[in-house]
Amino acid sequence: MAKSSYVLTLRLKTEPFQEDTLDKRFEISRKMYNACVNELYKRYRTMQQSKKYQKVQKMKKGKERNVLFAELNTQFGLTEYSIHAFLTPMNQRFSTNIDSQAGQKLGTRAFQAFKKVMLGEAKKVYFKRYGEMTSVEGKSNKTGIRFVENRLVWKGLSIPVIIRHRDVYAHLALQDRVKYVRMKREMIKGRYVYYAQLVLEGVPPPSYHSNGLKQQVGVGRVGIDIGTSTVAVSSKKETILAILAPNVVDYERKIYLIQRKMDRSKRAMNPHKFNVNGTIKKGNKEKWVFSKRYGKLRNEYRELHRKNRMIRQQDHETMSNQLLALGDTFFVETMSFKGLQKRSKKTEKNGEGTFKRKKRFGRTLSNRAPSMFLSCLERKLAYHGLELKKVNTAKVKASQYNHFDHTYTKKPLTKRWNDFGGMKVQRDLYSAFLLMNMVDDKKLEKIDRERCIKEFDLFLENHKKTMSELQKQPHTFKSMGLK
Structure with missing residues (x-):
């Protein structure tokens, strides 16, 4: 080995x-x-x-x-x-x-x-x-x-x-x-x-600070409900509902303006490479000519992407360390992020009669990189001889399950809260709680209902603390259900 x-x-x-x-x-x-x-x-x-x-x-x-x-x-x-x-x-x-x-x-x-x-x-x-x-x-x-x-x-x-x-x-x-x-x-x-x-x-040495070890592995079960831009976590110690890579700066407008300037410069320096209608000539093998200004703009473009990449990676490392302190048995649903990046195949109209956009979550996934976060967590777990247990999403259906009456109800994405007889629970946190209480076997296809009933009161206390803290924060996403 x-x-x-x-x-x-x-x-x-x-x-x-x-x-x-x-x-x-x-x-x-x-x-x-x-x-x-x-x-x-x-x-x-x-x-x-x-x-x-x-x-x-x-x-x-x-x-x-x-x-x-x-x-x-x-x-x-x-x-x-x-x-x-x-x-x-x-x-x-x-x-x-x-x-x-x-x-x-x-x-x-x-x-x-x-x-x-x-x-x-x-x-x-x-x-x-x-x-x-x-x-x-x-x-x-x-x-x-x-x-x-x-x-x-x-x-x-x-x-x-x-x-x-x-x-x-x-x-x-x-x-x-x-x-x-x-x-x-x-x-x-x-x-x-x-x-x-x-x-x-070997394995990386532990990082030290004035109070002792920085990264310590906790004991217990942890459920993770990963989204395109947020992550919900449930454990006995606490629950977490957070934005993925919160420090990533939104450079979209700057990048868009730089790309426009680069395109104008490229067209001005290479009129022989373009047709009258603005398209690139096919079969034209003459060399492209780029100005010094184009080179400076290209460096600015690269620098913006580099900054975002470094901030995103640092945020994922920090979040992974935070999760490691909660437990040693992690459960997460399998999700195809590549599928979410693809454009929709359906052509639909909205209520006003105009066509809906076919774009889906490509830009969000690029900025928040949920798959990268899971890879980072998986790598850190491997250093301690642990693994990230991936639950069969199609069979478990954590977002539809109700452990009180053992039923499945399909809900629209716009519905962010589950109502259990007047007791409201945030949808993502509840899914993370259900994943935390999976039957720990090789198949990972069944939720342990008895464990859910036993642990629900503690989860509810942690849930209230988390949601009250989120209410105080100035910046939250609509998917968190606070707006």
Whole structure:
């Protein structure tokens, strides 16, 4: 069984000449990755044209079909090791800049991305454009990209990392074995900043503050009802109804204005690339020309997205730590967030006779990232040998269940409160309470009604405290039922 690992990110103290060398190596890596993707497409199309593939494609799904597909993949070179062999001449050609292990990892990345196309999980693999290669990694800390004595060493470069004297977490983490190193760069305020990401063996060390341990795992059952923009949590200690990533700044208006300016600049500099009606000319292979102003606007656009991404990640980490203190057995309903991002297929009209918008939750999911929050929580639980138990949504129907009379009632999304004989309970918190009281078996398809009856009074007390605190807050969402 593979040992668990975690990542420590340290900023590099680079000199201008080192940055030039790193930029060159990232560009070489991009071209090598694109060459692998191009070769995979060629081999895949050749395989699709073969009679054997067409025959296997028509077969009934099963083990026999999978075995024949695996044989075809080997025959036409659609395997990870065949791509490593394809990269060998390139590794030799660029040996002064890219080591063989880093080259092989690029081939592995390309193959893993293309594998999704082969399995029908993705429609296509995109080639990386100039500047889009942001990371290169090795396979071990023995050769290639290495971390030695607080320095990143790679093909003639020796760059010190920045470790603050008071950064206790970093000093404790560096006592663990370095499995391999990843070079990463990020555009911040118009210039690249470089980092060394150390993949360390073990679990992250605990964070300390003046009062003791910062992150502690509680004891008990916890139910989580995740939404597109909010999360409801129920435990014996307390209930929580909170906005996901509350500190994410709404930059929509700024981003929209920057995009308009970029589009005007692009059209002014490239009239030969557009038709009279404003559409882009097909088949025109002349180079795009961009002004300095366009470059500045693009950097502003990237910076706004970067800020949002960092704030969102920090908020998710904080919320995950808060939940870990509530218990050690977590239940959450399975939900397809990708399905919620898609546009509605139905064409409908509202009461005024105008067509309804087909857009759904794409922008909200992008800003609040509920799936990322669950991944963050799942990762932290794994460090403590725990797991996030995923409940079968279709069979449990927590939003419809009433534990008092053991019935199911379908409710519209606009109805945010459940009325139990004059006793009102917030819908999301009640769903979280029901999930907390699941029958803990392998199937996770049934709510323990007796446990619900036993624990409901305590839940009601916690519920009242939570809702009274939310009433005092200036900013809440309509879905919380307070507006």
